[in-house]
Amino acid sequence: MKPDLNRVASEYFPNAATEFENRLILNWYPHRILSRLGRVSSILELGLGHGVTAPIFDAACDRLVIVEGASKVIDLFRARTPEFRGEIVPSYFEDFVPNERFDAIVMGFVLEHVDSPEDVLRLYRSYLKPGGRLYVAVPNAKSLNRRLGLELGMIKDIYELNANDRAQGHQRQYCRATLTRAVTEAGYWVSYEEGIYLKPLPLSVLRGLPNSDQNFQAMLRVGIEFPDLCVGLLMELQIPDDTKP
Secondary structure (H helix, E strand, C coil), X not given: CCCCHHHHHHHHCCCXXXXXXXXXXXXXXXXXXXHHHCCEEEEEEECCCXXXXXXXXXXXXXXXXXXXXXXXXXXXXXXXXXXXXXXXXECCHHHCCCCCCEEEEEEECCCCCCCCHHHHHHHHHCCEEEEEEEEEEEEECCCHHHHHHHXXXXXXXXXXXXXXXXXXXXXXXXXXXXXXXXXXXXXXXXXXXXXXCCCXXXXXXXXXXXXXXXXXXXXXXXXXXXXXXXXXXXXXXXXXXXXXX
């Protein structure tokens, strides 16, 4: 039996505990993808999440298709974004079968949620156009703040799921090495990678600093070059020429 994704939908509603940093990251990484991708004909995105990334990708392509398995998340997005012109397909990622291929596929913070990320990665290879690119973003288990938490005894293992992870329906933690292994074994090669959000201190401290908005933007910019220490990892993937989907 498939899980009911609506049970974790509250984390994607306004005022959730994780909302501030989620929106910080979600307003950042799509533009980083588009700086690599440019304008394309079609994009397939897995998951609506907080509804932040969809309008950004929608403005950068002629056709945006989004697959989302939580009906409450879809209803909330449609109510808040009536001008959205893309297509939303209610479906589990594993069950979705398009009748077209896409220039780019975005899996932004979804691989940590699904039962079998390896199967999802392999499945979506066949949904890319020749020369297309797939982008994955995931939380980083070995971020600077988690490394400090481990040193201070706040977590027992670097890959341990905390309360926020469980509330959001996370099933695993990735680091740069484990993500690289997963995508390589699924038949991709990593054509580019960078870090998302270098966080040196707890959020409660960071928000109390002078010029906090400028500081957060600086942490996003500096983090690009330090993926091993960032809160999130972003990878651009392609299919080798000698490998057929």
